[in-house]
Amino acid sequence: MSRVLVVGSGAGGATVARELAATHQVTVLEAGGPFEPFGWNLDRLASVRATGLFFDPGLIRWLFPAMRVRELHDATGSGAVVLVNGACLGGTTTISAGNALRCDEGLRALGMDLEAEFAEVAREIPITTEHVARWNSTTRRLATAAEALGFQPRPLPKLGDYSRCRRCGRCVLGCPNGAKWDARRFLDDAVARGATVETGWTVERLVFSGGRATGVRGRRGLRRVSRAADVIVLAAGGAATPAILERSGIACEPRLFVDPVLCVAARLEGAGLDREISMPWVIERDRYIVSPYMDWLSFFFDRRWRLPARDIVALMVKLADDDRGRVGARRIEKGLTADDRARLAEGVGLCSAILGHIGLPSRSHFLGTLNAGHPGGALPVTAGPEPFHDPRLPDNVWVADATLIPSALGRPPILTIAAMAKRVARTIAERFS
Numbered sequence: 001m002s003r004v005l006v007v008g009s010g011a012g013g014a015t016v017a018r019e020l021a022a023t024h025q026v027t028v029l030e031a032g033g034p035f036e037p038f039g040w041n042l043d044r045l046a047s048v049r050a051t052g053l054f055f056d057p058g059l060i061r062w063l064f065p066a067m068r069v070r071e072l073h074d075a076t077g078s079g080a081v082v083l084v085n086g087a088c089l090g091g092t093t094t095i096s097a098g099n100a101l102r103c104d105e106g107l108r109a110l111g112m113d114l115e116a117e118f119a120e121v122a123r124e125i126p127i128t129t130e131h132v133a134r135w136n137s138t139t140r141r142l143a144t145a146a147e148a149l150g151f152q153p154r155p156l157p158k159l160g161d162y163s164r165c166r167r168c169g170r171c172v173l174g175c176p177n178g179a180k181w182d183a184r185r186f187l188d189d190a191v192a193r194g195a196t197v198e199t200g201w202t203v204e205r206l207v208f209s210g211g212r213a214t215g216v217r218g219r220r221g222l223r224r225v226s227r228a229a230d231v232i233v234l235a236a237g238g239a240a241t242p243a244i245l246e247r248s249g250i251a252c253e254p255r256l257f258v259d260p261v262l263c264v265a266a267r268l269e270g271a272g273l274d275r276e277i278s279m280p281w282v283i284e285r286d287r288y289i290v291s292p293y294m295d296w297l298s299f300f301f302d303r304r305w306r307l308p309a310r311d312i313v314a315l316m317v318k319l320a321d322d323d324r325g326r327v328g329a330r331r332i333e334k335g336l337t338a339d340d341r342a343r344l345a346e347g348v349g350l351c352s353a354i355l356g357h358i359g360l361p362s363r364s365h366f367l368g369t370l371n372a373g374h375p376g377g378a379l380p381v382t383a384g385p386e387p388f389h390d391p392r393l394p395d396n397v398w399v400a401d402a403t404l405i406p407s408a409l410g411r412p413p414i415l416t417i418a419a420m421a422k423r424v425a426r427t428i429a430e431r432f433s
């Protein structure tokens, strides 16, 4: 039975581990620890915003160890996008908004048919729009305004069982009520089928012998550690997997998208988006989406957001950005292009129109912090004979995360990553018994 190491336990890693656990000797190496939802009382924390305690978003990890936040700049050191990701069992899925959209147009354009994999995912993860019945009045008002303006909003399908949702508004801080699905469910299945999961294991590079990868090397706490394997699946996410490859002497493509997010907000007494599910409905435009979103990052770290949370109404623009950027062994470069900025401005205009329509004039609108949570694209699927195995990789090394996505989606990637990871797992199972 081949020994398979899966590096990372997020959307891609948990899926591969679950698929291979019954037939292979699977070990998942995860840099983070067990996930705990953010437990602090948000109203109480908000009252200390003015003290300057929240001066650097990077410090969020001390309050919420599962979340990592860092500032990215372009090659000249200017521009700033705050990159957010999960560092825990379940990866970034634990802090997702639970959105479930199938986004495989780019893959289909390359001739890739993942119909069977998407159908399997849909059988294994409950997907629902039943939250519509519980929307609060602000969510409905915004949707009605968007409709009146001809923007065609539609309810966003969600991953999970929303009959358990208590509308606490903390989706992106981890669901305390078990309503929202995250990849820990797939990890639990993998363990039930025989996989082993090790936390606190930061993989730094691959180890080679005779042109073949024989394992990985990294850190566990203060210890230097290594582990042998017959097959290695890198699923550390779109920012970490390319860095591991670069440190192993395998250069990825000098490209990176992140799906930047910018919120347009205004004061609306008793809006209550802080007690609403994240992103209840969506407007889909050419390479961007718009959705209601209580942006907790801006709320805590952006001076313009120093209002009571219940009185903020906000709409996000999420962009499919140009893949101008690069993940190096130690540094990530990312900036927005002129085209990105133009589409972002168009999205901001659309949000302003909706807020204006509910009686909030544009002079009262304020923006949030430019942030992003969907890094990917550095080793994309191609139309070649081996679409899911780049020729730069040794035969026994595979990638199964957002790194494979061919171009920015500007929309939620979890379903698409899970479908791709299933295909990767299937191919590994065919080749390595």
Ligand SMILES: Cc1cc2nc3c(=O)[nH]c(=O)nc-3n(C[C@H](O)[C@H](O)[C@H](O)COP(=O)(O)OP(=O)(O)OC[C@H]3O[C@@H](n4cnc5c(N)ncnc54)[C@H](O)[C@@H]3O)c2cc1C
Pocket: 007, 008, 009, 010, 011, 012, 013, 029, 030, 031, 032, 084, 085, 086, 087, 088, 089, 090, 091, 092, 093, 094, 095, 096, 097, 098, 099, 100, 101, 172, 201, 202, 203, 204, 235, 236, 237, 238, 240, 241, 244, 372, 373, 374, 375, 400, 401, 402, 403, 411, 412, 413, 414, 415, 417
């Ligand atoms: C705030 C927010 C909201 C989001 N909402 C949605 C949504 O509603 N719907 C949706 O589809 N997508 C959403 N996303 C995006 C989605 O969660 C990610 O795109 C997806 O989880 C990426 O999957 P992945 O497998 O590539 O990486 P991840 O899920 O990030 O998993 C990577 C894992 O690898 C681990 N790791 C990293 N480096 C190492 C290393 N060196 N060694 C070992 N382990 C390592 C990490 O700790 C992590 O657990 C959201 C993202 C954010 C930030």
Ligand code: SF4
Pocket: 098, 164, 165, 166, 167, 168, 169, 170, 171, 172, 174, 175, 176, 177, 178, 179, 180, 276, 277, 278
């Ligand atoms: S709003 Fe609902 S889905 Fe979101 S965290 Fe709260 S209970 Fe979970």
